[in-house]
Amino acid sequence: MRAIVIGASAGGVQALLSILTAxxxxxxxxxxxxxxxxxxxxxxxxxxxxxRCLLDVKEAEDKEPxxxxxxxxxxxxxxxxxxxxxTIALSSDEPVNFSRPAIDxxxxxxxxALSDAVTGIILTGANHDGAQGLRAIGAAGGTAxxxxxxxxxxxxxxxxxxxACPLAQSLSIDEIIEFLRKEAA
Amino acid sequence: MDAALVTSSIEDIEIQLLLEALYQHYHYDFRQYxxxxxxxxxxxxxxxxxxxxISEIQAAVLRDxxxxxxxxxxxxxxxxxxxxxxxxxxxxxxxxxxxxxTYPSLKVWVAGCSNGEELYSLSILFHEExxxxxxxxxxxxxxxxxxxxxxxxxxxxxQIRLFTENHQRSGGRSSLSDYYTADYGRAVFDRSLSSQVVxxxxxxxxxxxxxxxxxxxxxxVLIYFDRELQDRAVGLFRDSLARRGFLGLGSxxxxxxxxxxxxxxxxxxxxxxxxxxAS
Numbered sequence: 352m353r354a355i356v357i358g359a360s361a362g363g364v365q366a367l368l369s370i371l372t373a374x375x376x377x378x379x380x381x382x383x384x385x386x387x388x389x390x391x392x393x394x395x396x397x398x399x400x401x402x403r404c405l406l407d408v409k410e411a412e413d414k415e416p417x418x419x420x421x422x423x424x425x426x427x428x429x430x431x432x433x434x435x436x437x438t439i440a441l442s443s444d445e446p447v448n449f450s451r452p453a454i455d456x457x458x459x460x461x462x463x464a465l466s467d468a469v470t471g472i473i474l475t476g477a478n479h480d481g482a483q484g485l486r487a488i489g490a491a492g493g494t495a496x497x498x499x500x501x502x503x504x505x506x507x508x509x510x511x512x513x514x515a516c517p518l519a520q521s522l523s524i525d526e527i528i529e530f531l532r533k534e535a536a
Numbered sequence: 537m538d539a540a541l542v543t544s545s546i547e548d549i550e551i552q553l554l555l556e557a558l559y560q561h562y563h564y565d566f567r568q569y570x571x572x573x574x575x576x577x578x579x580x581x582x583x584x585x586x587x588x589x590i591s592e593i594q595a596a597v598l599r600d601x602x603x604x605x606x607x608x609x610x611x612x613x614x615x616x617x618x619x620x621x622x623x624x625x626x627x628x629x630x631x632x633x634x635x636x637x638t639y640p641s642l643k644v645w646v647a648g649c650s651n652g653e654e655l656y657s658l659s660i661l662f663h664e665e666x667x668x669x670x671x672x673x674x675x676x677x678x679x680x681x682x683x684x685x686x687x688x689x690x691x692x693x694x695q696i697r698l699f700t701e702n703h704q705r706s707g708g709r710s711s712l713s714d715y716y717t718a719d720y721g722r723a724v725f726d727r728s729l730s731s732q733v734v735x736x737x738x739x740x741x742x743x744x745x746x747x748x749x750x751x752x753x754x755x756x757v758l759i760y761f762d763r764e765l766q767d768r769a770v771g772l773f774r775d776s777l778a779r780r781g782f783l784g785l786g787s788x789x790x791x792x793x794x795x796x797x798x799x800x801x802x803x804x805x806x807x808x809x810x811x812x813x814a815s
Contacts, residue, residue: 413759432572442573443756445615460572
């Protein structure tokens, strides 16, 4: 099984909307997403995307097996992890990079569980969460992508990821969509 | 890439062996804990305790019992907050407490109490609702350091703002500041909150049920267990609850797939509060 993991922070709602609504219904990979949102709120994107996406969109549940063509969001207040048996795990461990969910936690466990069968994508954001995780994905032979910092609403997070993982491809939102369409055609 | 693959699979073997060693030598059983999270925390332990490999930790902890508490602090999770998920406590207050008023005396079990935030939240809630005097609390955890912290009831003042806000949102009828005194950057919670609490070392993995509870609160503990272990723990709760007793789980935990689902009714579905069936 291949999987896509995406991390986004400030400015991420718009970027994710653009990408996820452009994916075709036959898209075959599971997509797991950490979007930093204030902890108390329900993730507003899940219901918004459910209406506008051609793929299934849901909040990830603990112990749930990864399903083809399903988009999973980390629930607010919980880390999202992938287990080696291709199930989802949630944890309420301490925040990482001041965040829970943290992008690094998802990406590092994705690298560990899937090695080269994972693509990690870091989108706009104003912190450096995800940089170590993207490096782990690159080191395990997976595909590392960052949103081209010059096109990101907040370039800090893609820049930090590029610094930690210099071989990552730097792509615009349209190029990311193009890449994903080919990836899971 | 091959090197990375080989390294990671050796680490997995080492983790398996370390967990086996902890079980055989110390009877701490983490073998059926969700592995991705355990691995992250053991890799943290390796770097923070200054070992080159997980195997080195194993060799050290087998011979040096003083290392065990430090390792347990990595293997068990101690992050919580008072009145975490205020809507859970609001549901207890509004929906469960009226039932509890009908009993002459009450037993409440906080399973996996860690540093005690949940215990003090419940104790304050029971004080506010006039149930404290007839209630005996049991607070259990496998980590002795955490149990001591729970007994002490001392938290950093930095956290108090969040705790206070949570308490208000839970429908608190008093001011949280009524229950602690500030002392050198710390909030020391009132002794009266823990005077009717039995603190005890208890493992949901290896120990037995204990009886006739009216409410068990065990939140964000089961997510760390694999399915089989979850079933064991839920079976323990079933056997420990009085008929029509209540079980509160974490917001992302449920009994939906549990082997013991039939023994419980959904009482407050959204808040993951269950009620033991009458039979």
